[in-house]
Amino acid sequence: MIQFLVNQTLRTEHTLDPNLTVLNYLRQHLHKTGTKEGCASGDCGACTVVVGELITDAQGTETLHYSSLNACLTFICALHGKQLISVEDLKHQGQLHSVQQAMVDCHGSQCGFCTPGFVMSLFALQKNSIDGNRHQAQEALAGNLCRCTGYRPILAAAAQACHSAPKDQFDTQRAATIAKLKAITPARTAELNNGENRCLMPLNINDLAHLYAAHPQARLMAGGTDLALEVTQLHRTLPVMIHLGHVAELKRIERFNDRLEIGAAVTLTEVYQTLNADYPDFGELLQRFASLQIRNQGTLGGNIGNASPIGDSPPLLIALGAQLVLRQGVTRRMLALEDYFLDYRLTARAEGEFIEKIVIPRPKANHLFRAYKISKRLEDDISAVCAAFNMCIEDGTVLQARVAFGGMAATPKRARACEAILSNAPWTSATVEQACRALTQDFNPLSDFRASKEYRLLCAQNLLRKYFIEQQNPALQTRVTAYV
Numbered sequence: 001m002i003q004f005l006v007n008q009t010l011r012t013e014h015t016l017d018p019n020l021t022v023l024n025y026l027r028q029h030l031h032k033t034g035t036k037e038g039c040a041s042g043d044c045g046a047c048t049v050v051v052g053e054l055i056t057d058a059q060g061t062e063t064l065h066y067s068s069l070n071a072c073l074t075f076i077c078a079l080h081g082k083q084l085i086s087v088e089d090l091k092h093q094g095q096l097h098s099v100q101q102a103m104v105d106c107h108g109s110q111c112g113f114c115t116p117g118f119v120m121s122l123f124a125l126q127k128n129s130i131d132g133n134r135h136q137a138q139e140a141l142a143g144n145l146c147r148c149t150g151y152r153p154i155l156a157a158a159a160q161a162c163h164s165a166p167k168d169q170f171d172t173q174r175a176a177t178i179a180k181l182k183a184i185t186p187a188r189t190a191e192l193n194n195g196e197n198r199c200l201m202p203l204n205i206n207d208l209a210h211l212y213a214a215h216p217q218a219r220l221m222a223g224g225t226d227l228a229l230e231v232t233q234l235h236r237t238l239p240v241m242i243h244l245g246h247v248a249e250l251k252r253i254e255r256f257n258d259r260l261e262i263g264a265a266v267t268l269t270e271v272y273q274t275l276n277a278d279y280p281d282f283g284e285l286l287q288r289f290a291s292l293q294i295r296n297q298g299t300l301g302g303n304i305g306n307a308s309p310i311g312d313s314p315p316l317l318i319a320l321g322a323q324l325v326l327r328q329g330v331t332r333r334m335l336a337l338e339d340y341f342l343d344y345r346l347t348a349r350a351e352g353e354f355i356e357k358i359v360i361p362r363p364k365a366n367h368l369f370r371a372y373k374i375s376k377r378l379e380d381d382i383s384a385v386c387a388a389f390n391m392c393i394e395d396g397t398v399l400q401a402r403v404a405f406g407g408m409a410a411t412p413k414r415a416r417a418c419e420a421i422l423s424n425a426p427w428t429s430a431t432v433e434q435a436c437r438a439l440t441q442d443f444n445p446l447s448d449f450r451a452s453k454e455y456r457l458l459c460a461q462n463l464l465r466k467y468f469i470e471q472q473n474p475a476l477q478t479r480v481t482a483y484v
Contacts, residue, residue, distance in 0.1 A: 001013065001014050001190060001191075001192070002016075002076070002077055002079065002080040002190055002192050002201075003080065003081065003184040004079040004080060004081065004082050004083065004084060004184070005052075005082070005083040005084065005177070005180055005181065005184075006030065006083075006084050006086075006089075007083070007084070007085060007086075007089040008173060008176070008177070008180070010180065010184070013076070013192065014192075015193070015194050015195070016029075016076055016192060016194060017194040017196070017197055018075060018076065018077050018192045018193075018194070018197050018198060018199035018238070018241055019075065019197055019231050019237055019238055020075065020076045021071060021072055021073070021074060021075060021076070021228065021231070021232065022049060022071040022074040022075070022076055022078070022079065022084065023035055023037055023047045023071035023072045023074075025076050026049070026071065026084075026086055032086050032088050034086060034087040034088050034116045035047050035048075035049060035071055035086050035087060035116060035117075036113055036114070036116060036117065037072055038113070038114070038117075038145075039072070040072045040232040040233065041072070041073070041229060041232065041233060042070040042072060042073045042143075042225055042290075042291070042293065042294055043143075043145070043291075043380070044114070044117075044144070044145045045070070045114070045117040045118070045121065045141075045143045045144030045145060045291065045293065046113060046114050046116070046117040046144075046145075047070055047071040047072040047117060048068050048069070048070060048071070048116075048117035048118075048120040048121050048143070048144065048293055049068070049069060049071045049074075049084060049085060049086050049087075049120055050066050050067065050068055050069075050084075050085040050120050050123055050124050050127075051066070051067050051069055051079070051082050051083065051084055051085070052064050052065065052066050052067075052082060052083035052085065052177065052181070053065060053067075053081070053082045053083070053181070054178065054181050054182065054185070062178065062182070063178075064174060064177060064178055064181070065128075066085075066123075066124050066127040066128060067124065067269075067296040068120060068121050068123075068124035068140070068143075068292060068293050068296060069293050069296050069297050070143075070225070070291075070293045070294065070297075072228075072232060073224060073225050073228040073229070073232065073294075073297070074224065074228070074297065075199070075221065075224055075228060075231075075241070075243075076192070077192050077199040077201060077241070077243050078224065078243065078245060078297075080186060080190060080192075080201055080243075080245075080246070081181065081184055081185055081186045081246070082181070083177060083180075083181060085120075085123070085170075086116075086120070087116040087119055087120055090119065090123060092168065092169045097119075097123070097168060098126070098161055098165055098166055098168065099119055099122040099123050099126055099157070099161040100119055102122070102157040102158075102160040102161040103115065103118065103119060103122075103154070103157045105157070105160060106153045106154070106156040106157040106160060107149070107153045108149060108153045108154040108156070108157040109148075109149065110148035110149050111147075111148050114144060114145060114146045114147075114148075117144050118141065118144050118146070118154055118157075121140050121141055121143070121144050121292075121293075122140070122141075122157065122158055122161050122162075124140065125137060125140040125141075125158060125161075125162060126161050126162050126165050127170070129162055131162055131163060132158055132159065132161070132162025132163070134155065134159070136162075137155055137158035137159065137162070138155070139287065139292055140158070140292055141154065141155070141158065142291050142292065142379050142380055143290070143291020143292055143293045143294065143380060144291075186201065186203060186246050187203075188203065189201060189202045189203055189207050189211070196239070197237060197238065197239050197240070198239070198240055198241075199221075199240075199241040199242070199243055200215070200218070200240075200241070200242045200243070201242075201243045201245070201246055202242065202244075202246065202247055203246050203247065203248075204247060204248065204249065205247055205249040205250065205327070205356065207247075208242065208244065208247050208250075208354070209327055209328070209329050209330065209354075210329075211242055212242060212352050212354055213328070213329050213352045215240055215242070216351045216352040217239075217240060218240040218241060218242045219238050219240065219241050219242070220241075220242050220244060220305070220354060221241050221242065221243050221244065222243075222244045222245065222250075222264065222265040222298075222299040222301060222302045223267060223294075223297035223298040223299050223302055224297065225290075225294050225297050225298045225302070226298075226302060226306045226308075227241075227306075244264070244265045245265065247265060249263060249356070250263040250264050250265035250266070250301070250356065250357075251263050251265050251266055251270075252266070252357075253266055253270070253271065253274050255274070256362075257362065258361065258362055259359050259360060259361055259362055260274060260275075260278070260359070260360045260362065261325075261357050261358070261359050261360075262274070262300055262357060262358045262359075262360065263301070263356070263357050264299060264300070264301025264302075264304075264305070264354070264355040264356060264357060264358065265299050265301060265302075266299060266300055266301070267295065267296060267297060267298065267299055268286055268289055268290075268294075268295040268296075268298050268299065268300060268303075269292070269295045269296050271286070271300055272286050272287070272295075275360075278360075278362055278363050279316075279320070279363065279369055279371075281316075281369060281370050281371040282316055282369075282371060284371075285312055285313075285316065285371050285373055285386075286313075287379075288373060288375075288378065288379050288380075289312050289313075290380055291379075291380045294380075300313060300358055301355045301357075301358065304317070304324070304337070304340070304355060304358065305347075305349075305354075305355055306345075307340075307341055307344075307345045307346065307347050307411070308345070309344060309406060309407065309409060309410055309411055309412065310382055310383050310384075310386070310406055310407045311406060311412065312373065312383055312386050312406065314337065314341070314404075314406060314412035315371075315386045315387065315388045315404040315405055315406040315412045316371050316386075316388040316404070317337050317358065317360065318337050318338045318388070318402070318404040318412055318413075318414060319369065319371075319388035319389060319390040319402045319403065319404040319414075320360055320361060320369065320388075320390055320402075321336075321361050321390075321402060322336075322337045322358055322359060322360045322361070323335060323336050323337060323358075323359045324336075324337055324340055324355055324356075324357075324358060324359070325355070325356045325357045325358075325359065326349060326350075326353050326354070326355060326356065327353065327354055327356045328350055328352050328353035328354075329352065332356065334359075335348060337358075338404075338413075338414055341411035341412055341413070342411070343410055343411065344410035344411065364392070366392050366393060366394050366399075367390060367391065367392045367400075368389075368390070368391055368392075368393065368471055369388070369389070369390045370388070370389050370467050370470065370471075371386070371387065371388045371389075372385075372386070372387045372388075372463045372466065372467075373385075373386050373387075374386070374387075374407075374451075374459050374463075376450070382450065383406060383407050384407055384450040384451035384455070384456060384459070385405065385406070385407045385408060385451070385456050385459045385460055385463070386405065386406035386407055387403075387404075387405050387406075387459075387460060387463040387464075388403070388404045388405075389401075389402075389403055389463075389464070389467045390402040390403075391422065393427050393471070396426055396427050396428075397424065397425070397426055397427060398422045398423060398424065398425055398426075398427050398431070399423075399424070400423065401418075401419045401422035401423050402414065402419065403415040403418050403419050403422070403464070405443065405460055407445070407450075407451075407456060408442075408443040408445045408456055408457075408460060409443055409444075409445065413442070413443075415438070415439055415442040415443070415460075416442060417438040417439070417441040417442045418435045418436075418438045418439050418442055418464070420438070421434045421435040421438045422435050427468075427471075429468065432464060432465060432468045435464060436461040436464055436465065439457065439460050439461055439464070440457065443456075443457065443460065445457060
């Protein structure tokens with residue numbers, strides 16, 4: 001059984017198929033058809049909804065937080081203990097909500113198909129910002145596509161909606177909403193089961209370890225933004241899932257003098273501030289990682305666990321020397337992230353073993369970390385090549401070099417031959433050119449629709465040259481860069 005609010009109405013569901021998405025629940029079960037399906041892959045934003053949930057702030061106070069997400073990639077069990085808000089819920093007592101009125105006033109809609117998604121992204125922006133400046137608006141709307149108006153009038157609507165936003169029904173009902181959510185806060189492991197498929201929802205890491213040991217064939221789901229594609233794009237059925245969204249131990253960020261420990265189910269949005277503070281290039285890449293809707297659900301552990309050769313975070317984490325804490329039952333082990341990836345979509349994770357946390361070293365003196373992403377679009381696009389360099393350079397000599405790439409092999413991978421040329425060598429253009437040639441020993445990339453193998457190899461070499469030039473001339477530094 002799962003319980004959640006649809007606006008202010010309590011829903012208790014016993015027998016839904018766990019493979020049901022929030023989009024199809026709204027349209028087929030509640031007959032709320034304002035939320036649209038455009039792509040069923042989280043790319044267009046037409047299905048954007050907002051979810052409210054209780055979070056505990058730094059002072060230990062529970063507060064209500066709103067997040068935009070893609071309903072097409074969200075399984076219904078992810079709503080357990082939360083509030084779902086769709087576009088139908090915004091109009092109140094016959095009056096348009098201020099974000100809807102802003103879209104009208106600024107002529108932000110033409111055909112209207114994408115409009116509900118834009119409205120919901122603007123609603124989340126309004127709730128999560130004081131003035132909604134242009135940068136915040138662009139970030140909030142980066143996951144919403146429009147083929148009619150262009151974006152100028154929609155950005156104007158964002159400015160109007162977020163400037164001196166009037167109180168709405170969600171503000172006046174805030175205390176009541178918090179009380180309702182507290183009343184349905186999960187207190188035990190839950191299960192959604194339709195007789196054929198099931199989703200288990202543990203509350204703590206010991207329960208998770210026990211359940212996964214008992215059901216090693218189960219698919220682990222944190223944000224589900226990658227896993228859901230198997231249902232929406234490949235039309236598969238997932239018979240057993242274990243949802244990690246309520247396991248508190250997997251959602252912690254702990255800071256130590258020498259390391260960061262990040263729970264596997266911490267979302268990319270939540271981890272941004274922490275990684276950006278230590279490694280600005282990592283933060284920059286996270287902002288380009290995907291749309292805000294995806295980052296609000298997708299997790300750092302999930303980006304590692306799916307073992308994609310073009311996942312953006314693994315090359316950076318490998319260059320930083322990150323390690324994984326893997327757990328199986330009551331047994332834990334540490335594994336260098338570079339050793340986790342064995343082959344295409346094949347990892348060193350044993351049966352019933354899961355990623356508990358990611359351990360990342362803090363910055364060290366004289367180490368220069370830089371990251372670059374090559375993609376056809378600046379934002380919300382998959383990398384053709386992702387590169388990360390982490391070197392210790394003193395008195396013109398490279399004392400230590402860690403170089404890692406994504407998109408160049410079947411797995412995210414260190415460039416060992418390149419590193420061997422750089423290590424203990426003078427930091428000169430001649431050394432860099434030798435290291436560039438060594439990349440041909442490290443990688444024999446594939447050609448696909450994103451890039452040819454020749455282009456990928458040339459990009460990898462040029463990014464090492466770029467790293468050298470920017471290290472020599474800091475004023476030229478452009479941080480994470482895309483080439484079109």
